[in-house]
Amino acid sequence: MGKSSRKKARSAAASAEGAAPGAVGPRQPCPCGSGRQYKSCHGNPSGPPPVFSARPFAGLAGESDLIALREFVPAATAPLKVKGSDRSVTLCSLLPGAVPALVRDNGSIFLGLQVQHAYGDPSRDLAAVLNAALEAEPGTMVGLTENPGEGPTLQDLVEGDLVVTVHDGFDYWLDGLDDADGSMAAVLEQANAAVAPTVRLDGVDSAYWTALGEREYLRWVRPEDEDVLLDALARLHAAGEDHLVEGGKLIGMFRAHGVLVPVWDLPQGTGAEALVGPVADFAAKISATLADARPLETAERSARAGLTSRQLTIR
The missing domain is CATH 3.30.1460 (Yope Regulator; Chain: A,)
Structure with a gap:
């Protein structure tokens, strides 16, 4: 097929799919750069999906380690220094039930990296969870049930180096926790059995x-x-x-x-x-x-x- 014929065919296909000649077709890449088809992104009648950040942790000290903990390291922790605060915050690869954050009874915060929600910018999402945890009562779980919208990123909230400790299992879940009935111990045993060295x-x-x-x-x-x-x-x-x-x-x-x-x-x-x-x-x-x-x-x-x-x- 010649160049002119291919151009006419594409225009005809675009018109058949409901797009004017020269416009973005439903199955073409969205101009926003998300990598999605236009019909699944900004061409979606229900509105575009959450914003996508190509390199969300750029500029963070320890960016590479943070990505490792989020994607493939099973059990690891790293203390976080929150700007202008003396609260104890620990970044964790995974928390029980993949919850985004736990506020301990003593007020310290565990912030989870491996979570079930995905709103396009994990750094912004982590910052939203951290801000919510800083305001939450001790002894509570904190998470996201909807897109947090525009707001600060983790880069805006924390400072200093990321010092990672890799653990053999998830025993850190029980640090400072009273597990009198043994319920957490049972969960811990099951989780530890699945940890790859x-x-x-x-x-x-x-x-x-x-x-x-x-x-x-x-x-x-x-x-x-x-x-x-x-x-x-x-x-x-x-x-x-x-x-x-x-x-x-x-x-x-x-x-x-x-x-x-x-x-x-x-x-x-x-x-x-x-x-x-x-x-x-x-x-x-x-x-x-x-x-x-x-x-x-x-x-x-x-x-x-x-x-x-x-x-x-x-x-």
Whole structure:
């Protein structure tokens, strides 16, 4: 079909779907950039879905670790410093029942990352939950039942570094809690049984070893621009320099909250300790490669295409 014929066909299809020639068709990408079809976004008669933030945690100290805790680290905590407040606030990977926040009897706050609601901007949602928890009575649960609308983000409310502690299980749920009837202990036992062993590596930021059944992996949240990091990984892959240990290999990556999370498959029995040196060496290697601004060569472009095809986007 010639160019003129294709143009006429698209116009006819748009008209058939109820759109004027030249207008956005229902099945075309929405002009807002959300990635949704127009009919499911700003072309929806019921109104557009909640706002989508491509990189919601940008600018936060510890952005990469926060993404790791939100997406794949089962049990971890990190204290948060709230601007202008001396309240004790602890960021948690997961809380009982995936509740967004718990205000403890002593007034301290547990703020959960792995939650069931999704209103497009998790940083804004976390800030809304945190503000509500700061106003709530001790001994209560806090959550979101509807889109909180415009408001501050987590970046607006907190300051300081994010110091992560990875736990073997969810025993932190019981810190300072009187579980006289044993009801929480039963919930805790069930939750702990499902925890995959996970270790945050020393010496580098946001690199996590985990064992899933008999398989071991390293998942490393990287803060660089996605395209720049992909170029660097492609150069190393094409040169055969993207492995960490003998028998291990880079198998793909997640895309989460605007950053990439490369994933290495590791030989059984590798363990976390054996990765500390190799990962530190690779960190230096990739830093040097990131500074290489030359256009990719043919083999590198092919490697980049292969890595791109092995991406899984999670939001």
